[in-house]
Amino acid sequence: MTLPCTLELTPHLPDFPVAVRAMVRPPETLYVKGQLPHGPGVAIVGTRGANEPAIEYTERLASFLTRHGIVVWSGGAAGIDAAAHRGALDAGGRTVVVMGTGFDQTYPAEHRGLFEQVLERGGAWVGMLPPSHPGTKWSFLQRNELLAALVEAVVMVQAPLRSGARSTVAAARRMGRRIWVVPAAPWDPLGAGCADELSHGAERMPGASALASVLLGRRLEGAGAGAPADPPSDLGPADRAVYEAVASGSGHPDEICGKTGLPARLVSQALLTLSMRHVLVQGSDGRIRTAN
Numbered sequence: 001m002t003l004p005c006t007l008e009l010t011p012h013l014p015d016f017p018v019a020v021r022a023m024v025r026p027p028e029t030l031y032v033k034g035q036l037p038h039g040p041g042v043a044i045v046g047t048r049g050a051n052e053p054a055i056e057y058t059e060r061l062a063s064f065l066t067r068h069g070i071v072v073w074s075g076g077a078a079g080i081d082a083a084a085h086r087g088a089l090d091a092g093g094r095t096v097v098v099m100g101t102g103f104d105q106t107y108p109a110e111h112r113g114l115f116e117q118v119l120e121r122g123g124a125w126v127g128m129l130p131p132s133h134p135g136t137k138w139s140f141l142q143r144n145e146l147l148a149a150l151v152e153a154v155v156m157v158q159a160p161l162r163s164g165a166r167s168t169v170a171a172a173r174r175m176g177r178r179i180w181v182v183p184a185a186p187w188d189p190l191g192a193g194c195a196d197e198l199s200h201g202a203e204r205m206p207g208a209s210a211l212a213s214v215l216l217g218r219r220l221e222g223a224g225a226g227a228p229a230d231p232p233s234d235l236g237p238a239d240r241a242v243y244e245a246v247a248s249g250s251g252h253p254d255e256i257c258g259k260t261g262l263p264a265r266l267v268s269q270a271l272l273t274l275s276m277r278h279v280l281v282q283g284s285d286g287r288i289r290t291a292n
Contacts, residue, residue, distance in 0.1 A: 004119060006103060006131065007032040019149045022175045027128035027146070033103055034124035037094040040215045041071040041151040043172075045144075045165040046080025046158045051190060054158040055083045057182070057279075061155070062087025064208040066095070070215050073098060073151050075143060076111055080157050080165070085114060089121055098150065099127040100143035101135035126150065141167050148172040153215060155180045155205065159193035166193050169202065178214070180205045183281070185272070205281060207289055238262060242270035243290070246280055251287030 009016045009030040020026050044062055046054065062072045062084045072088040074081040076097040088095035097118055099107070103125055106112040115125065128146060129139060144164060148154060148171035156179070159165045172179050181202040184191020198204060205211070235243060238260075245259040256267050271288065274280040280288055 003103075003116070004034050017150060020146065022149050023142075023145050023171075025142070027142075029128070031103065031127045031129070031131075032124060034119045035094075035122055036096065036124045036126070037071045037122070039069050039071045041073050041096070042211075042215060043073045043147050043151045043154045043168060044080065044084035045074060045147070045154060045156050045168050047160060047163050047165060047190060047193075048077050048079040048081075049160075049190070050079040050083070050158050054080065054182075054190070058083035058157050059087035059090065061157075061208050062095075063091035065212055065215075066091040066093030068212045068216065070212060071096065073147060075100070075140075075147055075168075076107075076115060077164075078108055078111075082111060082114060085118060088123075089117060092121075094118075094121055094123040096124045096126060096150075098143055098147040099125055099135075100129075100140035101127070102129045102131040102133035103127060104131040105134045107135060140164065144168040145171040148175055148177060151177065153178040153180065155182070155211070156194060156197060156202070157182045158184065158190050159197075160189055161192045161196060163193045166197065169197055173201070179203060180211065207281060238266050239270045239273055242267055243274060243279060246288050247290050251289060253288075256288075 009032060016030060020030065042065060044058060058080050066072055066088040071094065072084050073096045074084040076099060085095045085097065095118055097115055101107045106115055128142060129135065144167045148168050154169055154172040154177055156165055156169055169179055179202040181194045181197045182205045183198065184194050186195065241260045241262060242256055245256045250256045250259045253264065253267055257264055271280065280290060
């Protein structure tokens with residue numbers, strides 16, 4: 001494809017984003033290719049080594065937010081980043097890739113097609129390096145800080161203790177952005193970073209409708225227990241029964257047992273499975289809800 005021209009924005013130009021000045025070391029030049037979408041922006045980030053349930057959850061979340069006018073931003077990396085971009089594109093929306101390399105040096109190289117699709121659909125690339133620059137360890141860390149600066153909020157889906165996504169969260173915290181984290185099972189090493197962020201003040205990820213309502217500054221029409229997304233198609237009978245019970249308003253294991261007629265052991269197993277797949281979440285009030 002023929003790529004759009006690259007804009008070079010410097011701090012003295014009126015189009016230079018004011019939010020970038022919140023960075024510790026703002027870039028001298030900001031490179032933009034494509035059209036930056038209007039609307040509230042959220043960065044969806046996480047580990048490159050994400051498991052399939054986390055990938056599926058990210059795609060569904062990004063699609064939902066995109067359909068409600070929220071712009072999904074991410075860093076274009078493997079795993080959660082790519083899933084966020086794909087989810088936005090699948091919903092027919094626009095998304096923004098914040099790059100740690102120059103625009104001629106796509107990283108990872110196998111995502112060149114994805115990045116070009118972002119531009120084809122009316123999205124944009126944003127970066128800080130000249131086109132031919134291959135990037136460095138430090139430029140990717142600065143990329144994470146730039147990503148945090150350009151959005152209203154950050155959602156971290158899945159991250160181990162040592163994850164680059166956590167530098168995005170750290171920058172967001174310093175800049176006063178809202179941070180939501182998807183909780184993980186305490187024995188899951190892929191989610192240990194999420195658990196640690198929760199202990200440092202990050203908010204527990206609500207359902208997608210609640211998140212969208214916060215970002216948009218208004219309650220979504222039809223949001224809440226009456227408007228859950230369809231559950232994954234591969235749920236077994238017990239898992240599906242528990243999901244449907246929660247979707248209809250049963251938010252406590254005892255209520256779910258009564259609604260489904262299942263024994264407590266099967267309900268507990270189903271709740272664990274659905275939580276690990278990020279299909280169900282537990283609210284701050286302790287009640288279980290669908291993650292949408």
